[in-house]
Amino acid sequence: MTAQVIDGKAFAAEVRGKVAEHVARLKEKHDLVPGLAVVLVGEDPASQVYVRSKGKQTTEVGMKSVEHRLDADTSEADLLALIDTLNKDESIHGILVQLPLPKHLNEDLVINSIDPAKDVDGFHISNVGLLGTGQKSMVPCTPLGCLMMLRDHHGSLSGMNAVVIGRSNIVGKPMAQLLLGDSCTVTIAHSRTKDLADVVRRADIVVAAVGRPAMVPGDWIKEGATVIDVGINRIETEDGKTRLVGDVDYESCAARAGAITPVPGGVGPMTIACLLANTLTAACRANGLEEPEGLTA
Numbered sequence: 001m002t003a004q005v006i007d008g009k010a011f012a013a014e015v016r017g018k019v020a021e022h023v024a025r026l027k028e029k030h031d032l033v034p035g036l037a038v039v040l041v042g043e044d045p046a047s048q049v050y051v052r053s054k055g056k057q058t059t060e061v062g063m064k065s066v067e068h069r070l071d072a073d074t075s076e077a078d079l080l081a082l083i084d085t086l087n088k089d090e091s092i093h094g095i096l097v098q099l100p101l102p103k104h105l106n107e108d109l110v111i112n113s114i115d116p117a118k119d120v121d122g123f124h125i126s127n128v129g130l131l132g133t134g135q136k137s138m139v140p141c142t143p144l145g146c147l148m149m150l151r152d153h154h155g156s157l158s159g160m161n162a163v164v165i166g167r168s169n170i171v172g173k174p175m176a177q178l179l180l181g182d183s184c185t186v187t188i189a190h191s192r193t194k195d196l197a198d199v200v201r202r203a204d205i206v207v208a209a210v211g212r213p214a215m216v217p218g219d220w221i222k223e224g225a226t227v228i229d230v231g232i233n234r235i236e237t238e239d240g241k242t243r244l245v246g247d248v249d250y251e252s253c254a255a256r257a258g259a260i261t262p263v264p265g266g267v268g269p270m271t272i273a274c275l276l277a278n279t280l281t282a283a284c285r286a287n288g289l290e291e292p293e294g295l296t297a
């Protein structure tokens with residue numbers, strides 16, 4: 001079998017098209033422009049990749065984009081003061097603080113100071129609790145993007161065996177919650193999981209989110225399974241250049257899977273599209289307006 005390639009780049013463009021349409025309607029009918037503020041502290045390289053396309057795409061769909069770049073040695077008090085200002089700013093509906101933060105800043109404290117209604121990353125403890133209990137929340141962008149691709153490919157996910165490799169708060173855990181919400185039988189595997197190969201071999205859906213280049217070989221994949229590769233690892237090639245690879249060994253996994261997301265061009269673009277979708281959702285909720293369909297969990 002050769003896997004169908006799930007084109008995240010094309011799907012993300014479709015999602016952005018829907019967002020743009022809805023944004024245009026909000027502007028026309030309600031004179032409302034959704035606004036997204038991104039706060040970047042210091043110069044983490046992974047965050048740079050992300051910020052590059054993000055501001056451009058935000059304005060492309062007709063939303064307001066604000067960027068706050070702070071020095072790496074910014075104090076916690078100063079960062080909290082900025083978040084407080086953004087919380088109170090009615091033109092801002094979404095606030096994203098780029099992670100990781102420099103070590104002297106308490107990440108949990110900072111994230112939990114964001115107004116949960118503006119927490120477009122879905123990382124605030126209130127949103128985590130709402131998602132975990134099946135209530136309306138802001139859903140983390142990467143898992144939301146993965147869910148959209150899975151729903152698009154399969155229709156219903158009900159009863160499928162899903163294995164999530166990775167237990168991070170930003171991908172693994174919320175991904176598992178979303179799959180559970182769609183009635184999958186969910187296993188969360190991680191670095192200490194015994195017989196990981198056998199666990200993965202049972203999966204109809206494999207979501208790899210560990211951050212280790214090509215750590216899932218093709219012979220772990222059940223024939224016909226769907227493989228969602230969340231990893232974005234920059235590795236050095238023999239000729240001294242760098243290249244992006246995922247957490248799964250693409251060639252060997254594609255040879256066995258029914259469908260697979262590539263890296264780049266898979267989950268990454270969907271993450272940004274979902275950030276825009278979440279900002280739109282937040283703006284609608286803040287104004288008591290109908291939410292866009294198919295852009296939330």
Ligand SMILES: Nc1nc(=O)c2c([nH]1)NC[C@@H]1CN(c3ccc(C(=O)N[C@@H](CCC(=O)O)C(=O)O)cc3)C=[N+]21
Nearest residue numbers: 046047049050097098099100121264265266268269271
């Ligand atoms: N609070 C917070 N929320 C985040 O969502 C967040 C963050 N902090 N910090 C940094 C990471 C990184 N991240 C990426 C998203 C999309 C691509 C993406 O679109 N990648 C392209 C490739 C880009 C390239 O070519 O270098 C792709 O996979 O096709 C990459 C990285 C979001 N992050």
